[in-house]
Amino acid sequence: xxxIFLFLSTNIAIMLVLSLTMNILGVGRYLTANGIDPVQLxxxxxxxxxxxxxxxxxxxxxxxxxxxxxxxxxxKAPANSREAWLLSTVHQLADRAGIxxxxxxxxxxxxxxxxxxxxxxxxxxxxSTGLLAGMSEEEVAAVLGHEVSHIANGDMVTLTLxxxxxxxxxxxxxxxxxxxxxxxxxxxxxxxxxxYFLSVIVCEIVFGVLASIIVAWFSRRREFRADAGxxxxxxxxxxxxxxxxxxxxxxPGDLPKSFQASxxxxxxxxxxxxSHPPIQTRIQALRDLPQQ
Numbered sequence: 001x002x003x004i005f006l007f008l009s010t011n012i013a014i015m016l017v018l019s020l021t022m023n024i025l026g027v028g029r030y031l032t033a034n035g036i037d038p039v040q041l042x043x044x045x046x047x048x049x050x051x052x053x054x055x056x057x058x059x060x061x062x063x064x065x066x067x068x069x070x071x072x073x074x075x076k077a078p079a080n081s082r083e084a085w086l087l088s089t090v091h092q093l094a095d096r097a098g099i100x101x102x103x104x105x106x107x108x109x110x111x112x113x114x115x116x117x118x119x120x121x122x123x124x125x126x127x128s129t130g131l132l133a134g135m136s137e138e139e140v141a142a143v144l145g146h147e148v149s150h151i152a153n154g155d156m157v158t159l160t161l162x163x164x165x166x167x168x169x170x171x172x173x174x175x176x177x178x179x180x181x182x183x184x185x186x187x188x189x190x191x192x193x194x195x196y197f198l199s200v201i202v203c204e205i206v207f208g209v210l211a212s213i214i215v216a217w218f219s220r221r222r223e224f225r226a227d228a229g230x231x232x233x234x235x236x237x238x239x240x241x242x243x244x245x246x247x248x249x250x251x252p253g254d255l256p257k258s259f260q261a262s263x264x265x266x267x268x269x270x271x272x273x274x275s276h277p278p279i280q281t282r283i284q285a286l287r288d289l290p291q292q
Contacts, residue, residue: 049167070105097152115147142239149229166211174203
């Protein structure tokens, strides 16, 4: 499975539940009883599409902590020197980036890291025990800089807005196709039939997968920006290059479904659906940057 499919799963599930709920309440039936009103349908689609995306965003920190069983470090009383170093490093990077201090967490797992949260000044940065064990402090600091750059760039919010737009068109087009199948192919002229509802569900899944190509493209673009941001925060590009090279020789850990696209590890099955560019491509992009 590619990372982008896992990232989208929670969002798609919320969207489908909201869509089903609106249909049960009769909103969908009202829109299609005597033909589709495109303006009303677009408003309806936008409400469901953006609500689903923003619910995913607002619950992202909670879901991250719960699904990884991450231990959030107490900023006032870190348990050991490793936790104290992580806190100090993230806070210094956050100060350089001009954002509030994010929560810092450690979770058990293979090498990976992620950042998530709805707000730049109230985010979460988490690293796995595998990453801490497999990299030097400078390399870990570069990875932390990458994640802090995601927060400073507002990548989670931008991704949510893009997701809301594609959700809207997925819902809108699914109902247009469903109405056409129900009326033109199945010859149903009495309200909406079962063909409409089945067609809508199938189309939402199919169009949702196709829409993920757009989201994946943006996700790949933001990785280059976050790599460059890490180089700026570290004052040199070499630490991030070394971290990526090291990561290329490690087995990247799987992240929970709701924030796969926030991880540091790169690659995936299928270039169109991969949320991260190949590591070698990212390294070359860093080498092309001017020295700090």
